[in-house]
Amino acid sequence: MTQDPKEFCRRFGLTYVETSALPLRRRRCGKGFAYRDGAGKTISDKALKKRINQLTIPPAWSEVCIAADELAHIQAIGRDAEGRLQYRYHPD
Numbered sequence: 001m002t003q004d005p006k007e008f009c010r011r012f013g014l015t016y017v018e019t020s021a022l023p024l025r026r027r028r029c030g031k032g033f034a035y036r037d038g039a040g041k042t043i044s045d046k047a048l049k050k051r052i053n054q055l056t057i058p059p060a061w062s063e064v065c066i067a068a069d070e071l072a073h074i075q076a077i078g079r080d081a082e083g084r085l086q087y088r089y090h091p092d
Contacts, residue, residue: 009073014090017072022065026057026078033059035066052076055088 009016023038035043035052043049052066061078076088 014073015071022067024066026064
């Protein structure tokens with residue numbers, strides 16, 4: 001039985017998102033990281049930065065994209081040191 005992924009996410013109170021629609025980006029900045037929105041502006045919202053940090057995205061990941069929606073079923077994607085695409089899913 002094949003189930004519609006959007007309907008499956010709705011059942012759990014999550015939002016289905018395409019990986020191409022993750023608007024936030026992580027960029028190396030000194031010894032840490034800076035986060036930018038879809039318009040390229042630096043994210044300064046403390047609650048959003050806290051949520052991003054709680055995702056514990058490995059520092060070795062590159063090309064990191066992060067969901068703006070805290071209920072998105074995929075919270076972040078990035079490439080590991082071997083170039084493989086990795087995912088961070090919503091914990092629920």
